[in-house]
Amino acid sequence: MQPVADIRQVAVLGATGSIGASALDVIARHPRRLRASVLAAGGNVDALLELCISHRPDHAVIADPAAYPALRDGLRAAGLDTQAHTGDQALEALVAGTGCDTVVAAIVGAAGLGSTLAAAHAGKRLLLANKESLVLAGELVIAAARASGAEIVPVDSEHSAVFQCLRSCQAEGVSRIMLTASGGPFRGWDRTRLAQVTPAQAVAHPKWSMGPKISVDSATLMNKGLEVIEAHHLFGLPAGRIGVLVHPQSLVHALVEYVDGSTLAQLGLPDMRTALAVGLGWPERIDSGVGGLDLLAQGRLEFEAPDLAAFPCLRLAQEAMAAGGTAPAVLNAANEEAVSAFLQGRMGFLGIPALVEDALAALPAAPAGSLEALLAADADARRFARQRIDTMHPAGIPAA
Incomplete structure (x- = not known):
């Protein structure tokens, strides 16, 4: 039996999503070597409470402050010792603290950047499923990991x-x-x-x-x-x-x-459980629950x-990567806004690439030497995209 001190303490960010569910499935298969110590979700407090009852983490974080009372009271009613938290600052502090040594970064979109950077700066093993963090601020994340000795294992x-x-x-x-x-x-x-x-x-x-x-x-x-x-x-x-x-x-x-x-x-x-098992067990191979390939x-x-x-x-995306600087941040932000509008029925499918291309043309690449510069580019691209979306017909064609 593996000593308790050797159990890997895992923070699962985006715990109620599909990747979070896969990660927790793998963790549950290895109770002697893996434990979910921190669970974080966006706004689905009921799903987060169910996961807390199943996995009994030390901490649970809900991004939406309005859902915090329900999380706190729900944990208390379930008789759990799990501490409730809300907001980005609380999540980043937990990720950087001693309560976890491994972080599954599965928060979708640019919202996952802060916690990803916190894990990289803190020298954690970072199972990176939030690709937008590297698209938006790849040089900063990689530099932070190198400086701290953090190990990035992509999932x-x-x-x-x-x-x-x-x-x-x-x-x-x-x-x-x-x-x-x-x-x-x-x-x-x-x-x-x-x-x-x-x-x-x-x-x-x-x-x-x-x-x-x-x-x-x-x-x-x-x-x-x-x-x-x-x-x-x-x-x-x-x-x-x-x-x-x-x-x-x-x-x-x-x-x-x-x-x-x-x-x-x-x-x-x-x-996804295969890639997550690689990240959680590396350099060893552990059971993922996925069958072999025939x-x-x-x-x-x-x-x-x-x-x-x-x-x-x-x-x-290839052109934005070649341009470098703030171009990938603009690409990512405009795409997030366009996809959101499409899912809401406010623009057509072909409007997504059209809007992204317009944003890249309107906001040329600039140097991206700091997180502030990248966040400013992100904000500019979102503002541009929202203004364009407001002038579009549902088919994605600008109104006359």
């Missing part, structure tokens, strides 16, 4: 695959990496069909179980664009050495090509180039 399936493949060779032997994309629910569609896409169609991903925002990003291929930027920061490769292949079966998650002509691929069923049962594996004419978000 996006594609970046986890690269992480695993790279452990077989020195990084300088890498020629390029290839991330795979399922192609989303609209693979093969042209722009005429895409113009009629509804939010319900866009969130129905054919392979992965994800939240609405990430599902829409997958449908537009923006998710893959953000992952390309993330890979650039995680693995230190320039844009020209990071490629994307559409692979509809979602069994090959990434490939790493080496200078000697060898290519290593990581394969597995499309289940290639004979799966049939053929297909690969194709992404259609950048129908899905320009991938191109826009």
Whole structure:
């Protein structure tokens, strides 16, 4: 039996989301080596209370201050010793404190940046599922991790695959990496069909179980664009050495090509628990609850180039990465606003890339040497996007 002192204390941020649920499933499978010590959620206090009853963490954090009394009283009524907290400052203090040594960063969007940075500065093992943190402030996050000795283990399936493949060779032997994309629910569609896409169609991903925002990003291929930027920061490769292949079966998650002509691929069923188990157990392998891959049962594996004419978000992300500075922050903020408007029925599916492209053109890249500069670029892009959305017809065309 593993000594109690060796149990890894894990903070799960975004605990009520799909990645949080997968992380908690893996943690529950290993009570002698893993424990959820901090759980954090946005506003779903009932779901957070249920998780607290199941996992009995030391601390629970609700982002919405209006939900704090319900969390506090609910914990008390359940007879739990779990302490209730609210707000970003409380979450960042807990992440940086002694109550956890591992942080699963799964808060969606730019809202996850503060807690991600706090974990990086504090030298924690950071299981990074919040790609927007690296898109918005990748240089700052990586620099903080290097200075503190924090260990970043990516848990996006594609970046986890690269992480695993790279452990077989020195990084300088890498020629390029290839991330795979399922192609989303609209693979093969042209722009005429895409113009009629509804939010319900866009969130129905054919392979992965994800939240609405990430599902829409997958449908537009923006998710893959953000992952390309993330890979650039995680693995230190320039844009020209990071490629994307559409692979509809979602069994090959990434490939790493080496200078000697060898290519290593990581394969597995499309289940986030695999990547989370890698992060929680590394360098050991632990049970994730995911079955093995039967290639004979799966049939053929297909690969194709992404259609950048129908899905320009991938191109826009690549251009923002090449521009550098504040451009990725503008890209991310404009996309978040556009996706939110689409999900609310305020603009069409094709309006998402159109708005992002307009924001990048209107707000040229500037130096991004500080968090303040990046947050200012984020705010400017959101302000621009909201103003444009207010002048749009639902189809995404500016009003006359």
